[in-house]
Amino acid sequence: MQVIFRTSYDQDIDHLVDRGEKYRILAAIALALIAPLLVGSYLLSELAIFLVYILAGLGLMVLTGFSGQVSFGHAAFLGIGAYAHSIFLGYGIPFVVSLPMAGLLSGAIGAALGRAVSRMHGFYLAIATLAFAIVVETVIGEWEQVTGGHMGMQVPALSVFGLELGESWQQYYLILAVVIFFIWGVANLMRSPTGRAMVAVRDSEASARSLGLDTARTKILAFFISALITGVAGGLLAHLLFYLAPESFGVQDSLRLLLMIIVGGLGTITGAVFGAVFVTVLPNIIGVLKQILPDTVANAPGLEQLLFGAIIAGFIIFEPEGLYGRWRKLRLFFETYPYYKKSTFVRQKRYLKTERFR
Structure with missing residues (x-):
């Protein structure tokens, strides 16, 4: 059994204290980097979808896993991010601007939802988020002038700085870079006072409130960050689906x-x-x-x-x-x-x- 001797307070907030865990993560990153050399275009597309689901799961993890707020309608933020990103691209906004804008729009809607349900817990919170998902799916289906309604919407081609990324390996590396960036960001978030406040609210809201934490603000912030990450995942997923329909985010x-x-x-x-x-x-x-x-x-x-x-x-x-x-x-x-x-x-x-x- 490995024994870790701490010699500084900084070790308490290290990302990876265990040496074996560092090696395993480095090996996983190395394998992800060389994956296009090992598999064909079909499996590479499946790996890209797998990475997008990691990002979407990470977004929900911030809300449910780290702050303890159950959501039965998180796919709605995937849909908001996917449609917003596609609409922004259709208006000629570059990818590097459109994707963050889609994430911020999704995050803003998530913050509004978080403000509305900040006093709900358990079953009531789950039903509220489920109702939100149904409303979003209905709005997307009925707003034909913008989203194309139930007929669907064509996703514009993926282009970064004028370079069209039509190959599977190009899209894969782009998605991999975004996923690694957000994993690093969430890891840092959980070491910060904000992340520790989320965990405190998850473990015992009454205890967190007694310590002076603004629990309502923490919940709303968790909704914002979670929806932002999931919205970015939706924007990336749109390029892998090529065609969007409301039923894809039910x-x-x-x-x-x-x-x-x-x-x-x-x-x-x-x-x-x-x-x-x-x-x-x-x-x-x-x-x-x-x-x-x-x-x-x-x-x-x-x-x-x-x-x-x-x-x-x-x-x-x-x-x-x-x-x-x-x-x-x-x-x-x-x-x-x-x-x-x-x-x-x-x-x-x-x-x-x-x-x-x-």
Whole structure:
């Protein structure tokens, strides 16, 4: 087992204290950089979509994983970012300006939503965000003059500083750079007073308020940052979809994002990555199940939503810390073997008495 001796206070806010974790992340970045040399254009497009889902999951992680506010309608911000970015490009605004503008517009709408629901918790907050997603999908479908309505909208070609990025590897490297930038930004955010305030509100809002934190402001800021990141992810996703329709950003996509962070591991950046891997592989697993199950069950409407709900419930009950939590326990098992404690690897039940005062 590796023992870390701290010699300065700066080590308390280091991104990666464990040397092995640094090597694993460097290896992952190196593998991502050489991926275009190893796979074809189709798999590279799938990897680009995988990166976009990492970014969208990271946005939801800021809201739900770090500040404790559940959202059942986060795909709405994906849609806002995708449509806003495409509309801005259609008016001739350059990509490097259009994408941040789409993110800021999405963030502003997220902040307005956060202001409206800042006093809601639990079930009521989930229903409010779900209603918001339905409203956004309806507005996109009915606003034909701007969004094209249910007929859809063509996404303009991706061009940066006059250079058209039509190849899969060019788009992949652009998306990879944006994803790495936002992962670095969120990692720094969680080391800052703002990030620590979000975690305090998540763990116990009553305790955070008693310490003098403005909990309403913290929640609104979490909504803004979360929606901004998700809106940027939507803008990048638009170029991979080529054609936008309101149905591409429905409730099922919101459920997929929620499934991603719960399965990956709430409250961790790595959890968003693990969750994106799971969500990317899940359609193939569902396809295999449909071949095994009887036709009456396999072709039944709502099968995917049922599986999503069952997986979320299963992880909440049996592994609340998600895949990343299980990975940490497995790593600890090998580091401490044969002196490990069996109780370390069972499901943990944690709660705060202060929660009853909400």
